[in-house]
Amino acid sequence: MQGAVAVLDGAAVNLALFVACALSGIPFSHRTMDFAGLLPPLTVGAAIVSGAYQGRTLLSPLASAARGGRAMLYAASAGMFVLFAVKATQDVSRAASVTGVLLGICLVAVCRMVVAIHVRGTCNAVAERILLIEDGARCADVAWARRAEARTMGLEPDADDPFMLGRIGDLMHRMDRVVVCCPEDRRERWAEVLKSFDARGEIIDAQVDRLGVIGAGRVGNRGTLVVAAHPLAPHHRIVKRGFDLVFSLAALVLLSPVFAIVALAILREDRGPVLFRQDRLGQGNRTFRMLKFRSMRVDQCDTKADRLTSRDDPRVTRVGQFIRATSIDELPQLVNVLTGQMSIVGPRPHAPMAKAGTKLYWQVDRRYWERHALKPGLTGLAQVRGHRGATDHEDHLRARLQADLEYRNGWSIWRDLRIVLATIRVLIHPRAY
Numbered sequence: 001m002q003g004a005v006a007v008l009d010g011a012a013v014n015l016a017l018f019v020a021c022a023l024s025g026i027p028f029s030h031r032t033m034d035f036a037g038l039l040p041p042l043t044v045g046a047a048i049v050s051g052a053y054q055g056r057t058l059l060s061p062l063a064s065a066a067r068g069g070r071a072m073l074y075a076a077s078a079g080m081f082v083l084f085a086v087k088a089t090q091d092v093s094r095a096a097s098v099t100g101v102l103l104g105i106c107l108v109a110v111c112r113m114v115v116a117i118h119v120r121g122t123c124n125a126v127a128e129r130i131l132l133i134e135d136g137a138r139c140a141d142v143a144w145a146r147r148a149e150a151r152t153m154g155l156e157p158d159a160d161d162p163f164m165l166g167r168i169g170d171l172m173h174r175m176d177r178v179v180v181c182c183p184e185d186r187r188e189r190w191a192e193v194l195k196s197f198d199a200r201g202e203i204i205d206a207q208v209d210r211l212g213v214i215g216a217g218r219v220g221n222r223g224t225l226v227v228a229a230h231p232l233a234p235h236h237r238i239v240k241r242g243f244d245l246v247f248s249l250a251a252l253v254l255l256s257p258v259f260a261i262v263a264l265a266i267l268r269e270d271r272g273p274v275l276f277r278q279d280r281l282g283q284g285n286r287t288f289r290m291l292k293f294r295s296m297r298v299d300q301c302d303t304k305a306d307r308l309t310s311r312d313d314p315r316v317t318r319v320g321q322f323i324r325a326t327s328i329d330e331l332p333q334l335v336n337v338l339t340g341q342m343s344i345v346g347p348r349p350h351a352p353m354a355k356a357g358t359k360l361y362w363q364v365d366r367r368y369w370e371r372h373a374l375k376p377g378l379t380g381l382a383q384v385r386g387h388r389g390a391t392d393h394e395d396h397l398r399a400r401l402q403a404d405l406e407y408r409n410g411w412s413i414w415r416d417l418r419i420v421l422a423t424i425r426v427l428i429h430p431r432a433y
Helices: 002-023 032-049 061-085 093-123 162-172 184-194 206-211 234-254 256-270 318-325 334-337 366-373 393-407 413-424
Strands: 130-136 145-148 175-183 200-204 215-219 222-226 275-281 289-292 343-345 377-379
Touching: 002 032, 002 061, 002 093, 032 093, 032 334, 061 093, 130 162, 145 184, 175 184, 184 200, 200 343, 206 222, 234 256, 234 343, 234 413, 256 289, 256 318, 334 377, 343 413, 366 393, 377 413
Parallel strands: 130 145, 130 175, 175 200, 343 377
Antiparallel strands: 215 222, 275 289
């Protein structure tokens, strides 16, 4: 796998430089081709040094693309240094070189992303060489992993026996990961042995699955099991917040005439307050006051969300029927987005005591609370898939929760943009009443 990607990297760099020279009208006999000849091996070398061919890296589209593009940039810098050292830079076309390098970075990144997506989609972690050592316990079924039965092969985790360590080392040669499944009383011995080898060593523990452990950490001199982390990396949070600010400000300005018309219509119908505030669960399970255009009669507003709205609900005003059916009643939440309580895209905020059928939401599925790791959204993946309106049955909530968790675990700014665009076609929905 690693060799195939290295060949692909070299081919992508070559193609980019030949295209750049062709576009610049440079003949193949030009000195610029000397620079082109240097780049492929330099790129592969830089990729090897930077770990761009590690199994785990090749399985991640973004990590693989980033490291491949970075290797190309390092190679270009090294290539220019070589040409400068031999005083050949004056004979090299700067335009063709810059174009070739930029095109090469793009090609290498795209090729690596395609490979990573293909590998993950067809054979999952086949890019990693995994050894499963079963010592009195059965490991997980991993079709592409090499399996070794410790007792059958006479393997013993004995740090006082260098010959035994040598046998285990021969077995682990060229492996990326070594996973041991053994009884609890033998884990400490295997841990001591695994630390002496040049591969990632892991020990299967049933408690990891029970607790949903995602990593390990330390507090002072004590080890910890990491069971939760923010779904978004710090730089992703900055990107998402920037998008929220720009979008909400622009939308508030552009939709100000709509705000004015709706406010006048509400006032004209019953002269009550224009806005309606209701407590909803936000990020980190903290409650906040969510804003909506008032769509119910003043004396019948459900401030605690104890009763779900039904079709032909007598509490809903005539203006309310229209703004609820078209989702216009949700527009004031742009202010919640601007103040940081909500996001443009995210799981929709629910009332604390909302029910699906006769059960509270978290009684239907204990994973319900996991959706609150992100800010609630004005729209979301569940909404564009048609999961909106009343939750009369438990399955209504399960469908929404599945979409919310899928969004939580696979966020990208491009997905946010696609959801915003897809929201336009579901603004009017038969379950919105």
